[in-house]
Structures are given as structure tokens and as C-alpha cells.
Amino acid sequence: MRTYSAEGREKEEKWRRRRGGVMKIMRTEKNTGEKIRKAIGKRAVAVVLATLLIPGAVSVIWAENTDPASSYMAVASSEKSSDAVRKAVSRLRVHEFRGGTEKKKAVVLKWKRNDEADAYSIQRYSRRTGLYREIAEITAKFGTSTCRYVDRGVKKGRYYRYRIRARKNVDGNELYGKTSRSIGVYLAPSGSKKNNVSRVATKKKSYRLVTGATVKSVVALKTGRAGQKPYKMTKNWYSSDESIAVVSAKGRIRAKDQGECYIYCAAHNGKRAKIHVMVGMDPKQKIRTVPILTFHRIVPDEIKNRYYADNQWVASLSDFRKQIRYLHDNGFETISADQFRKWYRGDIELPQNSVMLTMDDGFYEGYYLVYPVIRKYKMKMTSFLVGTRTQETTEPYDGSARERFIGWDKIREVREEYPQFEFQAHSWDLHHYENGRGAVYSRSYDELAEDLKKCTDAGYDYIAYPYGFAPENYLQAARHSEMKMAFGFDRHVYARRIDDPYNIRRLKVNGFMTMKKFRKLVRNY
Incomplete structure (x- = not known):
């Protein structure tokens, strides 16, 4: 083992305490991983490779970390950002790993090529040591979608287990990704009654479920040869997105949230079945609460990134399109202000997948960018406007970052062409600050009542309070x-x-x- 100066040992000890977990520092050699695993025990741990620059020498560190959220870690050398390294390592995954056999006493391993990887470490389980040992490292081949390795150091009648890790060279450092799922391959001798699985058959390849529903998926393991059974009957179930649907060890699927994902059932040698799951809301279930979503200014992505990257009140057009498309594709029903009022009074019932879309402030992007998206998906939206900002004509759209507002000419046009996109009040002249706070807080009851009267005289029936909140005299x-x-504002209700x-x-x-947070925001159960 490499020795260090007192200063080096002190720095290494500080680093180890800061990072946590069980750390061992050893010199770089082929079987470092096995030595470390043997030293720290044979527990089910996540062992990952990282590189640390220590004064005088570059050493390899293997870290044990039992936290699933930290299943891999990388530490950058010198001043390089560790976050950037973690992101690079997170992309080094091995997908669709499976194995088979050849006639000439060999095991063939195949997996989907990772564009980020420079090489792959092939590891085989040793029954003698109880550890995985690297048997080969192959260079990634570009121009092909599938990677292949043939292990000829095997014998008939034995069962072998494999796993793979992808490697990438970053600034002279070797970074390893998370270890793949392990697979097993049986080399069946002549006349054997057992063999590897050649196909995982499923009765149904797709399911449409409502949130909270469960279904049992039935699959069968096939060897493809008469008179032979699978060497192992184990089935490994997992979901591509557990926020949408989860699956038990016995294949029972439970729908959690709206969206789409895939459920996989893998055999011992990596052969698997793929089941498409689509989760939506139950339209027959009556709604008890209504999510009312509030958007503000929507701008093109280049404007958002250049001028409003740190402004939460300005969103990108691409994000808005994804959100509206998600509502459309998952069967949400948008409602108008009148429909919401009828539901509130108990005059009508609404389906469980109902949602109300609103937009504040009356920016002219509401007409040029938002309105076409809403109309494309045949949805409803209520736009709340400030009276004094609404001029007779709307300026032509020029794609700049300067704030401009919709005019009465476009309001009349939209009301005639597509009344599902409606306009209501956001006060007449109270959407500004006075003495460091909203103008509504410095106005008397009579002044607030006069502002409301101007809104109703203009034909508005509903109002969204400026900045989302109202003092008691404004409520009165x-x-x-x-x-x-009248509509207020709350982040969670x-x-x-x-x-x-x-x-x-x-x-x-x-x-x-993010879309994940948006899905959670609109689910109503």
C-alpha cells in the first residue's frame, strides 16, 4: 500500500470524514476493487470508482455507500467541478444486457452501446471468493448499436454470472459508471433437461389503467426447445418510471400517477418482456377539489435563457407546450370560469380529471404564443387583464424581451373566433407597487370599490387579485x-x-x- 507524508495523511483523513462512508486508498492495479470489497466485507454495497488528486500522487479510491440515492460518486481532480463529474458518471449506464451460449463452449454477452463510454469492464462472479472479478476490458466500438463479448474460459454444465461497467476517460482520469444488472448463463451439456431462457412471453403487451388501479401481469419463460425447462425460474420485475407505475416481485402492477412507462420482466440471462403501461384519471369519479393553474408570461426559449433565466414569473414556450400537451395526452378536461362557478355552487359535477387554466397580467405573448397552443389542443383558458394596460390596438409581435400587452382589437378577435379563450379582470389600475408594497394596501375601501366597478362596467365577471393576495377591505x-x-393565490391548495x-x-x-413537479401539481386524488 502506498504511504504518504503527514500532511498527505491529514488531508486524506479530512476528505474521508467530509465524504463519509468506508474509504480505502490503494494504488491503481487491476484487482483493486476485489481487494477493497474483501477488506470491507461481502455486504450488498455500491462500489464505485472515483479519482482524487492527493499531493504527490494520483490515487484510486473505492467508496462504499449504502445510500441508494448515492449509488455512485465521483470526485474531480484539482479544481474541476464534482457536479460535472457526477453528471458524466450518471450517463455511463449499460442498457439491455443479455447473455447466450455458443456451441463451442463459449458464453456470448451482448448489450446496447453507450455513446458516452470509451471502454467496458467485463466482470464474472467467482464462487471461490464470493466476488466479481474483471475478466476483460474491451474498447467501445463506434458505428454499431450493439456491443459483444465472447467468454471462452468456461466449461459445460456450469452456470456463470456476469455484470458490466462502462468507463470514460475525463482529463486523464478513469471514471466508471454504475454496475449493470447481473445476468446468468448456463452452458447446458448434451442431454440436459434444463437450458437458458430464449423468450419471455406475456399474455398482454400493454395496459390502460386509472390512478390507484392494479393488475396482475402473466408471463411465461420459454427455452425454445422441447422437453427442456428454464435453468432458473426467477423473474426480475422493474419499472422504467416508478413515479408512474410500480410492480411487485410477483408481477402485480400498480398505477400511481398519470403518464406512460414500461414494466419489464427479465429472466436470469437478461431476456425480457416489455409491457407498455398508460395511466390516466378515472373520468367517472367525481371531483372534490379543482386544481386551478396560474401561468404568467410565456416567452420564446432564447428570450427566457438570455434575459429571464433567474425570473420565476417568466416561463419558456417549450415548457408551456410540454405541459399543455401532457394535459391533452392524459385526458384532462379544462373548464371555464363559469363552469367552475357552477361546480362550486353544486349545480353541476365535474369529472376527476378537470383542471382550470388561468394566465395573469395580459402580456401580448398571450395572444401571439399561448393562444395558438390552447386552440390547437382545443382547451379552455381564462386570461386576467389589467384595465389601464389594455390599449385599443396590439403592437405587432417582434420577439423582443420588452414587456407589451394585448389590446382590445385582439381581444374582440379571440372572443369571436374562439370564445373558449376568455378574458377577465386583474384589477383596473392596481397592479403596481406604491411605497414598496402592492397598491391595494394603500387604497381605501371606496377607491377599491371604484376600481372594481370600472372592471364590471367593462364587462368582466371575475377578477384575480393583483399579486394574488387581497387585504380585508378589498375582500369586502x-x-x-x-x-x-374572485381568485387569490396559494402554492399548495x-x-x-x-x-x-x-x-x-x-x-x-x-x-x-420541471415536468415531474407539474405532474404532481395537477394530479387530483
Whole structure:
């Protein structure tokens, strides 16, 4: 083992305490991994390779970490960002790993090529040591979609287990990805009654489920040869996205959230069945709460990235399109303000997959960018406008970052062509700050009532409070006005029938929201 100076040992000890876990530092050699695993025991641990620059020498570190969320780790040398290295390592995965046999006493391993990998480490399980040992390292071949390795150091009548790790060279350092799922291959001798699985057959290749539903998937392992049974009857079930659907060890699928994913059933040698699962809401189930989504300004991606990268109130057009398409593809039914009011009063019932879309502030991108998307998917949306910002004509769209607002000419056009895209009030002249706070907080009851009257005189029946909140005198003024309902704002609360009709809660969809968070935001069960 390499020795270090006192200073080097002190720095290494500090690094080890900071990173946590069981660490061993050894010199680089082929079987370092096996020596480390033997030293720390044969527990089911995640062993990963990382590189650390220590004064005087570059050493290889194997880290034991039992936290599934940290199944791999990489530490950058010198000043290189460890986050960048983690991202590089996370892409080094081995997909569709499977094995078979050749007639001439050989095991053939195949897997899907990873574009990020420079080489692959082939490991075989040793019954003598109880560890996996590297038997070969092959260079990644480009121009082909499948990689292949033939292990000829095998004997008939024996069962061999393999796994693979991808390697990438980054700035002279060797980074290894997460180890693949292990597979086993049986070299059946002549006259054997058992053999490897040649096909995993399933009765049904796709399911349409509603959230919360379960179904038992039936599969059968086939050897393809009469009179022979699979060497192992084990079935390894897993899901491509456990936030959408999960599967038990016996093949029972449970739908969790709306979306699509794949359920896989793999045999001992990597042969697998692929089952498509589509999860939606149950349209027959009556809704008890309504998610009301609030968007603000939507701009092209280049404008978002260049000028508004840190602004949560500005979202990219590509993200908005993905969100609306998700609602469409998963059967959501958008509702108007009038429909929501009828549901609130108990006049109608709505299906479980109902959602209300709103947009605040009246930016002219609402007409040029948002309106075409809503109309394409035949949805409904309510846009809340500020009276003093609404001029007679709308400026032509020029794709710049400057704020501009929709005019009455486009409002009349949309109302005539597609009334499902409606316009309501966002106050007449209260959407600005005075003395460091919203103007509504410095106005009297009479002034607030007058502002509401201007909105109702302009034909608006509903209002969304400026900045989403209202003081008590504003709430009282709204209750005594001709407004049918008023909408506030809350990050986590769905609209309910027991809520104040003049303070209905809405949910913010900001410019940083991922699709995973969006799916969680709209699921209503």
C-alpha cells in the first residue's frame, strides 16, 4: 500500500470524514476493487470508482455507500467541478444486457452501446471468493448499436454470472459508471433437461389503467426447445418510471400517477418482456377539489435563457407546450370560469380529471404564443387583464424581451373566433407597487370599490387579485361588487367548495417547474 507524508495523511483523513462512508486508498492495479470489497466485507454495497488528486500522487479510491440515492460518486481532480463529474458518471449506464451460449463452449454477452463510454469492464462472479472479478476490458466500438463479448474460459454444465461497467476517460482520469444488472448463463451439456431462457412471453403487451388501479401481469419463460425447462425460474420485475407505475416481485402492477412507462420482466440471462403501461384519471369519479393553474408570461426559449433565466414569473414556450400537451395526452378536461362557478355552487359535477387554466397580467405573448397552443389542443383558458394596460390596438409581435400587452382589437378577435379563450379582470389600475408594497394596501375601501366597478362596467365577471393576495377591505369590496367570484393565490391548495367564493385559491406554475413537479401539481386524488 502506498504511504504518504503527514500532511498527505491529514488531508486524506479530512476528505474521508467530509465524504463519509468506508474509504480505502490503494494504488491503481487491476484487482483493486476485489481487494477493497474483501477488506470491507461481502455486504450488498455500491462500489464505485472515483479519482482524487492527493499531493504527490494520483490515487484510486473505492467508496462504499449504502445510500441508494448515492449509488455512485465521483470526485474531480484539482479544481474541476464534482457536479460535472457526477453528471458524466450518471450517463455511463449499460442498457439491455443479455447473455447466450455458443456451441463451442463459449458464453456470448451482448448489450446496447453507450455513446458516452470509451471502454467496458467485463466482470464474472467467482464462487471461490464470493466476488466479481474483471475478466476483460474491451474498447467501445463506434458505428454499431450493439456491443459483444465472447467468454471462452468456461466449461459445460456450469452456470456463470456476469455484470458490466462502462468507463470514460475525463482529463486523464478513469471514471466508471454504475454496475449493470447481473445476468446468468448456463452452458447446458448434451442431454440436459434444463437450458437458458430464449423468450419471455406475456399474455398482454400493454395496459390502460386509472390512478390507484392494479393488475396482475402473466408471463411465461420459454427455452425454445422441447422437453427442456428454464435453468432458473426467477423473474426480475422493474419499472422504467416508478413515479408512474410500480410492480411487485410477483408481477402485480400498480398505477400511481398519470403518464406512460414500461414494466419489464427479465429472466436470469437478461431476456425480457416489455409491457407498455398508460395511466390516466378515472373520468367517472367525481371531483372534490379543482386544481386551478396560474401561468404568467410565456416567452420564446432564447428570450427566457438570455434575459429571464433567474425570473420565476417568466416561463419558456417549450415548457408551456410540454405541459399543455401532457394535459391533452392524459385526458384532462379544462373548464371555464363559469363552469367552475357552477361546480362550486353544486349545480353541476365535474369529472376527476378537470383542471382550470388561468394566465395573469395580459402580456401580448398571450395572444401571439399561448393562444395558438390552447386552440390547437382545443382547451379552455381564462386570461386576467389589467384595465389601464389594455390599449385599443396590439403592437405587432417582434420577439423582443420588452414587456407589451394585448389590446382590445385582439381581444374582440379571440372572443369571436374562439370564445373558449376568455378574458377577465386583474384589477383596473392596481397592479403596481406604491411605497414598496402592492397598491391595494394603500387604497381605501371606496377607491377599491371604484376600481372594481370600472372592471364590471367593462364587462368582466371575475377578477384575480393583483399579486394574488387581497387585504380585508378589498375582500369586502369584492363581495359587495357585481363580480361573480374572485381568485387569490396559494402554492399548495386546490380550490374547494367550502372556500370563500371571493378568495378562491390558485396554484402557481413558475418558470423553473420541471415536468415531474407539474405532474404532481395537477394530479387530483
